[in-house]
Amino acid sequence: MRILIVEDEIGISNFVKQGLEEESFVVDTAEDGNQGLILALSNDYDLLLLDWMLPGLSGIEICRQFRKENSSTPIIFLTAKDTVQETIFGLQSGANDYIKKPFHFEELLERIRVQLRSTPSVPEKLSIGNIVLDVNAHQVYKGDEEIFLTKKEFALLEYLIRNKNKVCRRTRIIESVWDIHFEYNTGVIDVYINALRNKLKLSEAENYIQTVRGIGYIAKEL
Template sequence: MAAILIVEDENGISKFLKQGLEEEGFGVTIAADGQQGLYLARSNTYDIILLDWMLPKMPGIEVCTRLRETDKTTPIIFVTAKDTIMETIAGLRAGANDYIKKPFSFEELLERIRVQLRKQEAPPADLRLGPILIRKATHQVFNGGQEVFLTQKEFALLEYLVANKGAVCTRNRIIEDVWNIHFAYDTGVIDVFINSIRKKLNLKKEEDCIRTIRGIGYIANDISV
């Protein structure tokens, strides 16, 4: 039975989620503020954390940041009314795995939870893109033998492009498959993360192994070592 921590200060929402998730066979714990949520997440093992952004005592984004600083890799799904592109980027850079905006359907949230659980069950395998090595088991990236430190979402995006090496990944497919967002959304957030990945990998323009297909998306291709 998968264990879920809900960090939500609105009693009606947390009760609704608890009842629905328990009916689906999940074990559910509730924290009503950020400090309690952080304490429980650090002290116990959960399979998923559902985290509100606007919380008493400590905002959700700080809870997320502090958890990632302690190497906690539990998947975090922000459940929040905040949905501007900059807020979404901030949440993902803090280490969130997914983002669902209020109001939402329980069925959509349930599917997002299942997606995160399936990712944990998938057998890890190394991926290569020219001199770039992706170690899925340890969430490490190396370029020419030198380790490159990416955020969780940067890692997920690079992994997705390399796993689909040689094929054009459209912006809509990326936003659905990497961000798990299945509604009309500004895909400009992808550009921010691609630029950050290129900078961290120190990719030169003339040998960029992640090419922009203008107006469509991106494609990853091998380059010479």
């Protein structure tokens, strides 16, 4: 599950981000409304956490503009505003829930879980060649054989298959799978690619994961 936090108070943002990552969520953050809206519209998030008062666009403006493009992704407001009128205004703008600052992380986590449970879960299976990846069950099969992958191996394979027949640059892989948004030694990708190829027992005739020299990798149907 991937969550976007739009919050200009760095202490709160880092606190929530760390807590959610410990619960196995992938978390992106933005410190102003303009950046938050760009991220919200250009990525697939399972839930948005929006501060109300932000530099640039307010949380209300982000919510309204986002709802024009996306009517289903849950939105929770994090804010010090707590009057009945303000709560109603936030909900009418498109938010699903509302939590007042200061808050306990455990309460926020449960509110997030409630929203994600209420989002319909659609069975999703991705495939390339004779390899099938069951996203919901977190299982991978090659033919009738189940292949056991680590979380990062699974996430890497899922990313490559979702972008099947497209060249995946190393920087994009690091950002999407490892959630690292700064210069980083992308050599770690090579280690995981090799592990994937070995676990999937890919023969020369099953070269589904190909290296694009100097750029990255591509998952390709043969």
